Amino acid sequence: MSITTEPNKLDLSHLVQGNRVHGSVYTDEALFQLELERIWYRGWVYVGHESEVPNKNDFVMKSIGPQPVIMTRDNGGEIRLLQNRCPHRGNQVCLKEKGNTRAFTCPYHSWTFSNTGDLIGFAFPDGYRDNPDADKKRLGLGVLPRVESYQGFVFGSFAAEGISLAEHLGGAAETLDRLVQTSPDGKIELTAGYLKHRARTNWKFILENECDGYHPAFVHSSIFSVADSAIGTYYGDQSTALTRDYGGGHTEVDLRPEFRKADIPLRWFGTTAERLPAYVEAMNTAYGKEKARQIMIDGTPHVMIFPNLFIAEIQVFVIQPISVNETIQHATAIQFKGAPDLNRRMRQQTMGSVGPAGLLLADDTEMYERNQRGAESLTPAWLFLGRGEQRERRDENGYMVGHSTDEVPSRGIWRHYTQVMEAQS
Amino acid sequence: MSAADIDLLHRVTAFIYREAKLQDEHQYDDWEALWTDDGVYWIPANGDDIDPEKEMSIIFDNRSRIALRIRQFHTGKRHAQSPRSRLRRVVSNIEIAESSETGIRAFSNALIFESTVRADTVWSTRNEYFLRPEGETFRMARKNVFLTNNDRALFTLSFLV
Ligand code: FES
Ligand SMILES: [Fe+2]
Numbered sequence: 070m071s072i073t074t075e076p077n078k079l080d081l082s083h084l085v086q087g088n089r090v091h092g093s094v095y096t097d098e099a100l101f102q103l104e105l106e107r108i109w110y111r112g113w114v115y116v117g118h119e120s121e122v123p124n125k126n127d128f129v130m131k132s133i134g135p136q137p138v139i140m141t142r143d144n145g146g147e148i149r150l151l152q153n154r155c156p157h158r159g160n161q162v163c164l165k166e167k168g169n170t171r172a173f174t175c176p177y178h179s180w181t182f183s184n185t186g187d188l189i190g191f192a193f194p195d196g197y198r199d200n201p202d203a204d205k206k207r208l209g210l211g212v213l214p215r216v217e218s219y220q221g222f223v224f225g226s227f228a229a230e231g232i233s234l235a236e237h238l239g240g241a242a243e244t245l246d247r248l249v250q251t252s253p254d255g256k257i258e259l260t261a262g263y264l265k266h267r268a269r270t271n272w273k274f275i276l277e278n279e280c281d282g283y284h285p286a287f288v289h290s291s292i293f294s295v296a297d298s299a300i301g302t303y304y305g306d307q308s309t310a311l312t313r314d315y316g317g318g319h320t321e322v323d324l325r326p327e328f329r330k331a332d333i334p335l336r337w338f339g340t341t342a343e344r345l346p347a348y349v350e351a352m353n354t355a356y357g358k359e360k361a362r363q364i365m366i367d368g369t370p371h372v373m374i375f376p377n378l379f380i381a382e383i384q385v386f387v388i389q390p391i392s393v394n395e396t397i398q399h400a401t402a403i404q405f406k407g408a409p410d411l412n413r414r415m416r417q418q419t420m421g422s423v424g425p426a427g428l429l430l431a432d433d434t435e436m437y438e439r440n441q442r443g444a445e446s447l448t449p450a451w452l453f454l455g456r457g458e459q460r461e462r463r464d465e466n467g468y469m470v471g472h473s474t475d476e477v478p479s480r481g482i483w484r485h486y487t488q489v490m491e492a493q494s
Numbered sequence: 495m496s497a498a499d500i501d502l503l504h505r506v507t508a509f510i511y512r513e514a515k516l517q518d519e520h521q522y523d524d525w526e527a528l529w530t531d532d533g534v535y536w537i538p539a540n541g542d543d544i545d546p547e548k549e550m551s552i553i554f555d556n557r558s559r560i561a562l563r564i565r566q567f568h569t570g571k572r573h574a575q576s577p578r579s580r581l582r583r584v585v586s587n588i589e590i591a592e593s594s595e596t597g598i599r600a601f602s603n604a605l606i607f608e609s610t611v612r613a614d615t616v617w618s619t620r621n622e623y624f625l626r627p628e629g630e631t632f633r634m635a636r637k638n639v640f641l642t643n644n645d646r647a648l649f650t651l652s653f654l655v
Contacts, residue, residue, distance in 0.1 A: 166540075166645075262540050262549040265647035269612050291571035295562060397647040401550055419550065421562075425651040426537065426553050428566060431574035434650050438612055 078493065079103065085487050088455035088480060092444040095271040101393035107490050108376050109134040110227040113237040115378035115387060116140055116150060119221040120258035121167075126184060129167040133225060134390050138213065139163050140223065141184040144171060148218065150225040151186045152211030162210065173210075186210035220245040221256060222378065240468060241319035244370040248380060251369045252405035253351035259385055261416055263399040264424030270437035271444070272376075272390035273482075275398060278433060279373040279381070280320040280478035282312055283456060288436055292428045299339065303327050303473060310473035312457075313464065314481030318375025318489075322473055325367050337368025337382065340414070348411045369403070373478070375485060383415045384423055394441055398434075400424060454479045499590075506600050507588050509625065509632050514604065517654040518581040522564045525654060530626055530633045533557045537639045537655065542620075552644065552651065574652035580609040581653055585621075597635065598625040608653065615649060618642040 084091040084100075094100060108114075110133070117131045122142040130153075131138045139151040153161050160177035172189060174181045179192035188205045197203035215226040217234035219242060224234050235242065249255050268275070278284065285293075285304040293301035303310045309326040324337065334342045334349070342349045342365070352361040373379045379386040380403075387399040402419035404412045422429040444452075457475025464470045471477035495503075509528075516525040529535075537553040538544050546554045555563060566572050583606040592599040599622070606617040620640040625632035639655055641648070 262544065264539055264550050264552060267647040267649050269649075288573060291566045291569040291573075292562075294569060295565040413547075416548075416550070417554075420552075420554050421559060424539070424550070424552055425648045428563065431650045431652040432572065435574040435652075442611075 079491050081487050081490055085483050088458055088476075089451045089453050090483055092446075092450055092452060095273060095441060095444040096393060098393050101271075101390070103490065104390075105134055107492070108486075109390070110136075112228070112231065112376070112489060113215075113217075113224045113226050113234055114376060115374060116223050116225045118257075118259040118385075119148065119218060119223060120256075120260055122148065124169065126169050126171050127167070128163070128170065128184060130163065130165070132389050133227070135392070138225065139173075143183075143185045148216055148223055149185050150213035150216050150223075151182075151184075152213075154211060155180060156188070156208045156210065180208075182210050186212040220249045237317060238374070239315055239317045239319065240466060241315040241317065241321070241372060241374055244319075244321060244372040244374075244380070247367070248369050248403075250356075250364055253348070253355045253408055254406045255355070256406045258404040258406055259401050260404055261402045261419075263387075263401045264420075264427075266398045266400065266423070266425050266427075266430060266434060267391075268396050268398065268434045268437050269394055270396055270434075270441040271394055272388055272396040273486075274437045274440045274444075275388050275396055276373065276376065277479045277482060278437060279379045279386070280312060280322050280371065281476070282308075282310070282322050282473040283476070284433075284436065286474075288432050289429055291432070292422075296428075299336075306474070308473045311464075311470045312473055312475050312477040314469040314477050314484075316468070316481070316485065318482050318485030320373045320375075320478030320481050322371040322478075323470075324371060324473075328366050328368055332366060334362055334365035335368075336366070338411075338414070345410050345414075348405075348408045351407060373482075375482065384419050386423075396437075398430070400430070454483070502593060502598070503588070503590055505630060506590060506598060506623075506625065506632070510585055510588055510600070510602050510621075510623070513634075514583050514585045518583055520567075520575075520578055520581075520653075522567050522654075526560065526564045528634050529557060529560060530635045531557060533560060533634055534636045535560055535639075536636070537641065537651075538644060540645050542640045542644070552641070552648070553639075572652065574650050577611075579653045582607050596626065598627070598632065599623065600625060606655065612649065617651070617655065619655065 084094050114133045116138055117140045121129045122140055125142055125144055125146055128139055128141040131140045137153045139153055141149045143149055153163050155162050155175040157178055157180050160175050162173040162175045172181050172183055181189045183189055186209045188208045191197050213225040213227060214229040217224055219234060249257055282304050286301060303324050311323040313321040313323055328337050369382045370380055371382055377388040383403050384400055385403055389397040400423040402416040454476045457471040461469055461471040461477050469477055513528055535553055535555040536546055538551045583604050585602050585604045587603040590600045602621045604619045608615045622638040624636040626635050
């Protein structure tokens, strides 16, 4: 998968320096190719959710950066990640977005592969008989060597060896625990389909924006003012909410201090317990009244799992870099098993706010695209990410935290970025 | 075609042309006034036959969300439309599929040229209208916009389509 002939040792100190980054990190084509190699085709990358392939032999088309990946659940129930490239002459073995099949047959010369990637058979096999190189065991589909899940989220790695998924997630794993426990049966589903929003921007502007608590007061003031939303106050000067750097490039905006101050269940979702009686009842039954109340006060997380999984309270976004200046965001509403009243609201709010016409995301995307155009200008050459550096501190778990509008997340992302990019394979 | 049919087609065509012009020229309030009080504005994603009650749509606005969308434009801080897209659309293939005293179901095709700082973009749609007669003209009870490329990743679509 290696696509560059750069020397393995990379020094980024001339581009990333603590509280500032050089504009070319968003525009340099060669750097983008190195990112593919060292971040996207080496480390753990989020691919899809187990609920998208609920049954044996289900499959769904996914991606890791520009690479298409087929996520299948094989006949034994195990999840596999395959590449959509026929080992014969490179044709695509799967043309559907999703479906159910035990085998993929290449349309070009009809080689057939199981949903584990193994070559089952050649068409007109006589032409291969007694040819020692026509070894079926060596002519399967590309298979990602490592696949691991956490709380239903499936991650893959193109590298045969490396740190475990648990090591990759580190302390940020707790945010996924927090997400699923907000569902009465402790499980979420991503079954509502994706909005796919294309942006002419480098993927890292999106990565950094996801936990940028400085912009909402300005970029989203239009919708906050007309929709009578309280969200704006969480991102105001007086907010008690926090930004957090979990290490590993994972970052969070932790709104719990605000929700705990208000002490009202479901405030996080802009609604009340009275409006969602079935959900509240199911939560009380599942966790007991007291714990259920605390969970419903705290709400779901706002967390960016490096490099591509963003959980924004009620939505999941997946960041897919296409080229140095083009990125797709895939977005869907989170659904809780067994909470239809809540699910409907989550879909409605998601459709209103995200995607190409979203009342929020169209404006975020406008900003990413302007950032990209700006970064293409020559001067000033550096972007300043020092907001709140003088007031950041360690929380009780040792993670760096700051005010909700501070740039703790960006600095954390760049620290991790430098480490993985400079690391020898 | 009877004289009554020709007259109806003529009036529906005039309505659809007027809607197109209001959209191209960002006449938000006049466009909003075309809706009935129970209007629904739907732009599906990932195909034309999804169930918007179960799956993500690009837009699935009830009447109050249509109003919210318009109010957001009026703040002047809808950044995705500031500056506004320059727009011009060509509407054709207008046909009336059903008509009764209470309502008309009509179709049209549109090609929309959008010019923004990012790029010039061409959008292609099949539009389905459910119109309620009001005097000589109509109001929209539902508009479904089937983007030809709604199964692909789309650039921001922040103008009225
Ligand atoms: S390219 Fe797939 S069978 Fe020939
Ligand atoms: Fe935003």
